[in-house]
Amino acid sequence: xxxxxxxxxxxxxxxxxxxxxxxxxxxxxxxxxxxxxxxxxxxxxxxxxxxxxxxxxxxxxxxxxxxxxxxxxxxxxxxxxxxxxxxxxxxxxxxxxxxxxxxxxxxxxxxxxxxxxxxxxxxxxxxxxxxxxxxxxxxxxxxxxxxxxxxxxxxxxxxxxxxxxxxxxxxxxxxxxxxxxxxxxxxxxxxxxxxxxxxxxxxxxxxxxxxxxxxxxxxxxxxxxxxxxxxxxxxxxxxxxxxxxxxxxxxxxxxxxxxxxxxxxxxxxxxxxxxxxxxxxxxxxxxxxxxxxxxxxxxxxxxx
Numbered sequence: 001x002x003x004x005x006x007x008x009x010x011x012x013x014x015x016x017x018x019x020x021x022x023x024x025x026x027x028x029x030x031x032x033x034x035x036x037x038x039x040x041x042x043x044x045x046x047x048x049x050x051x052x053x054x055x056x057x058x059x060x061x062x063x064x065x066x067x068x069x070x071x072x073x074x075x076x077x078x079x080x081x082x083x084x085x086x087x088x089x090x091x092x093x094x095x096x097x098x099x100x101x102x103x104x105x106x107x108x109x110x111x112x113x114x115x116x117x118x119x120x121x122x123x124x125x126x127x128x129x130x131x132x133x134x135x136x137x138x139x140x141x142x143x144x145x146x147x148x149x150x151x152x153x154x155x156x157x158x159x160x161x162x163x164x165x166x167x168x169x170x171x172x173x174x175x176x177x178x179x180x181x182x183x184x185x186x187x188x189x190x191x192x193x194x195x196x197x198x199x200x201x202x203x204x205x206x207x208x209x210x211x212x213x214x215x216x217x218x219x220x221x222x223x224x225x226x227x228x229x230x231x232x233x234x235x236x237x238x239x240x241x242x243x244x245x246x247x248x249x250x251x252x253x254x255x256x257x258x259x260x261x262x263x264x265x266x267x268x269x270x271x272x273x274x275x276x277x278x279x280x281x282x283x284x285x286x287x288x289x290x291x292x293x294x295x296x297x298x299x300x301x302x303x304x
Contacts, residue, residue, distance in 0.1 A: 037051070047213055047214070047258065048213065048214040049214075050213075050214070051211050052211060061183065061186045061191070064131050065191045066194065066195075068195075069294045070294070072268065072292060073293065076128075079125050082125055083133060083179070083187060084188060086121045086122050087118075087122065089114075093115060093118075094139060097148045098147065098150050101166045102145040108147065119176075119178075133179055133183050134178060134179055137175070137178055137180075138173045138176075139151070139174060139176060140162070140171040142172075147166075151171055192240045192266075192268070193209055193224040193225060196225060196266055196297075197209050202298075203298070203301055205234065206227065206228045208226040208228075209224065211223065211226060215258050215259075216257055223235060233261045234260055235255055235264075237251040237254075237265050239268070241268075243267045243271060244271075245278060248278060252282055252285070255282070261284065263284060263285045264285070264286045264287075264288060264304055265287050267288070267289050267290075267291070270290040271287070276289075288301070
């Protein structure tokens with residue numbers, strides 16, 4: 001019996017009960033830091049699962065990704081890459097300025113203008129997605145040196161007089177805009193996992209993300225998607241960037257440990273012929289590569 005405050009676990013339990021008569025999930029153990037579950041098939045423990053914690057920021061992004069059907073297009077991918085590139089320029093500019101002993105006010109104004117142009121670039125792109133990726137943040141500033149200063153603890157910097165490491169003047173706080181770290185990771189690839197999980201769900205699969213699965217050796221593996229349907233289980237790996245034999249081999253090793261009914265390696269990029277032959281040689285492993293449209297993706301997911 002799952003307690004009332006275990007919402008995520010109760011959702012998993014209910015989804016499995018509705019979706020299949022022969023699959024169920026039961027709490028195996030609980031500590032202060034984690035909960036472990038057993039996925040049961042015909043009364044026998046099939047897989048051992050450990051959940052991850054999901055933040056509110058991620059939840060909002062997940063809901064957004066679930067509603068978008070155009071994220072796998074080349075245009076969306078180019079926009080993601082451009083947003084990440086602009087955000088890196090913002091981070092690099094601030095880090096570089098923070099390391100300067102001092103500069104003139106005009107030079108610092110130039111830095112602010114550079115940051116503003118990159119912020120505007122991200123805002124223009126995110127209008128296509130109808131969501132605000134970029135957020136306001138704060139960083140230390142020394143008015144005597146005319147430079148940004150890294151303060152570490154922003155709360156302490158806002159309430160106490162932290163001295164500048166170069167001139168010992170008190171550091172104040174200045175606002176700037178950038179991608180929160182979790183949003184940056186999401187745009188860097190996590191969105192694709194949730195996108196695929198949602199599409200599998202529409203095809204009748206019960207899907208699990210943000211979990212670890214234990215292999216036959218007892219080792220714990222971080223996986224992108226675990227899916228269950230009609231007594232079958234599916235292990236899925238999702239890649240948005242260039243994928244070579246090293247990443248494919250790592251997934252094959254993971255598949256051999258977890259031993260689901262089948263597995264799928266899904267990538268936005270095309271793989272070379274040698275990598276394709278390696279994937280084809282592995283029984284029950286499906287390679288889905290060069291994804292660039294939702295219609296084409298759904299057609300290939302139906303074959304799993």
